[in-house]
Amino acid sequence: MITKIINSYDIQINGQLLRVVEAGEFTGSAAPFNSKTLLINEPRGNKYINLITYRENPENDILEITLDSSDIIDNRELLLKSFVKSLVDRKRIKEREKYSLLLDGEGLAYSNEELCSSIIYEVNKNNDSYSINGKTLKIVETELQIEVNNLTDIKALIAKIEHDFDFLVLYNKGKFISVNKNGRIIPYPVIEVISLLTGKYQGAQLTALTGDNVEIKNNKVNYKYYLVSNSQFYIDDTDIYKEGFIIK
Numbered sequence: 001m002i003t004k005i006i007n008s009y010d011i012q013i014n015g016q017l018l019r020v021v022e023a024g025e026f027t028g029s030a031a032p033f034n035s036k037t038l039l040i041n042e043p044r045g046n047k048y049i050n051l052i053t054y055r056e057n058p059e060n061d062i063l064e065i066t067l068d069s070s071d072i073i074d075n076r077e078l079l080l081k082s083f084v085k086s087l088v089d090r091k092r093i094k095e096r097e098k099y100s101l102l103l104d105g106e107g108l109a110y111s112n113e114e115l116c117s118s119i120i121y122e123v124n125k126n127n128d129s130y131s132i133n134g135k136t137l138k139i140v141e142t143e144l145q146i147e148v149n150n151l152t153d154i155k156a157l158i159a160k161i162e163h164d165f166d167f168l169v170l171y172n173k174g175k176f177i178s179v180n181k182n183g184r185i186i187p188y189p190v191i192e193v194i195s196l197l198t199g200k201y202q203g204a205q206l207t208a209l210t211g212d213n214v215e216i217k218n219n220k221v222n223y224k225y226y227l228v229s230n231s232q233f234y235i236d237d238t239d240i241y242k243e244g245f246i247i248k
Contacts, residue, residue, distance in 0.1 A: 014210065
């Protein structure tokens with residue numbers, strides 16, 4: 001029997017997925033299911049989903065949000081700005097000069113003109129690694145082709161490299177792939193990685209594993225979100241997978 005219906009929409013930014021749900025959709029019980037966990041783990045098999053839950057405070061127009069994922073959250077600023085832009089485009093909130101957000105008690109503000117770009121971070125070299133935006137990165141140049149159909153060889157190379165950094169980056173003539181500190185391959189561009197590659201290989205066209213070319217202009221990374229789907233999730237109390245599942 002269907003016990004709850006949750007409406008959402010999904011967007012992607014350079015291959016990075018974001019699911020957006022208005023907080024009121026979680027009103028009411030769906031026990032023994034955890035509705036938020038289900039939405040992170042669905043559609044089944046997708047391990048890269050990020051979930052934003054939001055509520056606009058009518059007294060001050062502040063967007064009160066939570067941001068969740070099944071793994072480390074990359075590109076937080078990019079996700080938040082694209083989320084706000086999608087709300088404006090869908091007429092969920094009014095367009096204005098500045099947008100205020102409250103994320104887990106942290107106040108953030110973005111101007112309307114900066115919703116589609118982020119500034120390249122400063123890069124600091126530390127022996128054979130780099131420090132960028134509080135994260136550590138290591139880059140390895142390789143002759144392996146950075147292509148989806150070459151993932152077996154790429155994973156074999158990654159397994160041979162000692163890795164205790166926030167990001168390990170494999171690079172070959174403009175194409176690159178990143179691995180986070182949990183050992184998960186990140187197919188989309190991460191701004192800290194782009195900052196490193198832009199500084200090290202000035203003028204090179206950078207292309208992620210997804211095939212997306214990174215657009216950089218005036219020391220900023222430009223991006224655009226695309227709508228993937230509008231969805232309704234039906235929670236059925238006969239489903240044996242109470243939290244969904246992810247294929248890793």
